[in-house]
Amino acid sequence: MDDMKKISNSSCNDGLLLRMGLNDNKAGMQGLDKEKINKIIMEATKGSKFYENELKKDQQVNQRIERMMQLKEKITAQQLLKAQMQVDKLVIELERNRDLSSTIVHIDMDAFYAAVEMRDNPELKEKPIAVGSMSMLSTSNYHARRFGVRAAMPGFIAKRLCPHLTIVPLNFKKYGKVSKEVREILAEYDPSFMPVGLDEAYLNITEHLEERLNWPEDRRRFFFNTESTTGIDKDCINMSAKFNEGEVSSSPILFEDNTSLMDDNLEQRDLSVENSVVFGTSAEEVVKEIRFRIEQKTQLTASAGIAPNTMLAKMCSDHNKPNGQYRISPERLAVLDFLKDLPIRKVPGIGKVTEKMLKALGIVTCSELYQQRALLSLLFSEVSWRNFLDISLGLGSTHLEKDGERKSMSTERTFSEINTAEDQYSLCRELCRDLAQDLQKEGLKGKTVTLKLKNVNFEVKTRASTVLSSVSTEEEIFTVAKDLLGTEINSVAPHPLRIRLMGVRVSGFLTEEEKKYQQKSITSFLKSGKEIGFLRLQPEKANQKYFTKNSEAHRGSFFDQKRAARQLNSENISPNESRGKQLFQDDKSPANFMEETKKVADLQNSNACKIFTCPVCFEKQSSNNLEELNRHIDECLSGMCVKDTVEISKNDSSRENTSNFLPQFKNEWVVKCQNNKTDQLSGTDQSACVSDSSTDNSTERFSQIPDKSPSKRQPSNLSDIARKVCMKQCFFPKQVSQDNEDHFDKTEDTEGASSSCFFETKEDSVLVCPVCNSEQKTTSLTAFNRHVDVCLNKGLIEELTEKEDFPTKTYNMENSNSFLSGGLSKGQQCTNPSQGTKSTAR
DNA sequence: ACATTTAAC
């Protein structure tokens, strides 16, 4: 299937058109020669919008090549020499680490979809067929290939090449079922084999080979399925017949590969038991066995490659297809010999464009690729030329890594021209609906929505937008996508946007930890929070702070639980008093939480409240939809976050306040801001953010004696409070453990009116440390703060060293700085250690 | 981070 692909869209590239020829035309089955195929394709395609666009793309590639050639002209002999030395140093290193000890197998089903269709409908057996539609073919059988009918070719062109072509519609369910059958066999040889699509797989049979050496013969004996073999084309693909005829080692298709002569050609194949065959213990024998079993089980044939790494294995499976296998023995020279004259286009990862670019440099084969290694290192990016070097040395991955988490999900549709905005929006909504469904199936939520459009001239555009709160429902995705669509419609106005394809993608998925937080995020918070915040109490300052804090941090159940407990308490304790030590000793029981949850539910059902005052911007928000309100608050807060960051960089005193008191948080904060930057920050603001974090030396905090007058600690405005609140919430979850939970609860509670405790306390008073719970005589607020600070850090270390899933050293204070900056530089999601601690999510 | 391109099946 894969080398049919190479022909796709390359009607102007005649070099590729006849690669696949099976020269043995059967009686009555005419094929077409290369010129004829080319001519027909050209006639069918020339002048079309599609073709025009192909030409345009081709021009772009040519320009790219031209730029490369200009770059090449400027390279001096000196530079080249230097590059040569550097690259060759690397080559030595690579050679030293060459690993030939693994045995990797690549299995590739022959013309898979077509073969399945032919199996299930004997009428098709002798005919040229293709699977797909008039607009696009997925694959074709070998009869059809003689006419130049390939995968990724539109059906209508295929029909011109081969008027008798039968086009069978796709039936993925069926292919999936067959694929599963094959995979069941493969799993026996490598339980962690790696499927690639429905018709391909990589296996690492290194272990199997070792075990197999001790296997008794009977364990390597397999029986013919006489039923399934009867219907198989004896001339071409019936392995069973070959075994039966005893021409096992001389079979022209299956065993023609020279490697089978190298190690086990003398092996006695035991056919003594009726209708059975015993396979040997070599890699070749294992692969023959696999292919035999696949055919017996599915009546379909497979090709296979055996080599020391995946790249070579894949190239090997292509070498003797269909229904053949090939092995590169695990020796350096065997590898290099295989590559010597191999066209680079045969290498997985080298596509049409790369081929063309390299050809412009006179590179066609892998050995030429090696010869030009120095030049390539000067013309291509590091990743590219290193990859080229690996290719030319025959290096590849020697183990199969299972594919990680999915990174995006999308859906797109091609249709006949749609040019009214109305239709486009409703189509967009439909796509969002489909995508939302798929996302929910996998429980995914993402932060980036990408809209893809292809206009009637086949020009493709993508537009993306990253939002603060992740999206997963139709409505949420559509909200973002429709804006993107609107922008595009406006950009061509007053002309209509004429499109033939639309797609929607969601990416930037939440990590597992983020998901946990998300489950009980702002929405659930406000559902419960509104009871005390919006219904019961006037939006006084203290409450505003409270909400700002809680809604901003999308943190989890810890806060929900604490909040619920506190709410009960708040009914007995007036918000303006007892924020000191008394509060620290309050009892919170799990039962309270349950009660509270129930209350919240009741409240929600009652739908009592319609007008809220936003605790951030103070504007009245009329809505009976909590989600909407939450979104508003979210936006308000994020806007404030950004403003505030700028403020931090400008206002030294406020920055010192925070960094002095709870230095850890600042990094958190910056991470948050960085994530928001494109929405709100200019470039300079961004850099302010980054430098802010990089200059924050967390080790200093222990030695540094803060010298801030209490008045300077006074929060000056709401955003200042919000910042503290935000930072604090990022911080607390990672410290929470069964034991000291309550202490933190108190701390958090205090934060609701934090100024009364930490900023307005008279000197010489006794304060209870919210961390260690001990009484601290404070001569100055600074001293008390310092104590809390040290306590917090101690707690942090203890907490984190208990967690097995995170390397302790990462959170060692001496290293925390580099850890945090490392996290920042990646620009990834919050790399806060709290993400890894289980204590935060219950 | 976004947009586009390349490559794969």
Add this chain to the structure above:
DNA sequence: GCCCGTTAAATGT
């Protein structure tokens, strides 16, 4: 008349 759908990664800005 008629040219897919989905994902990942590299590349350019």
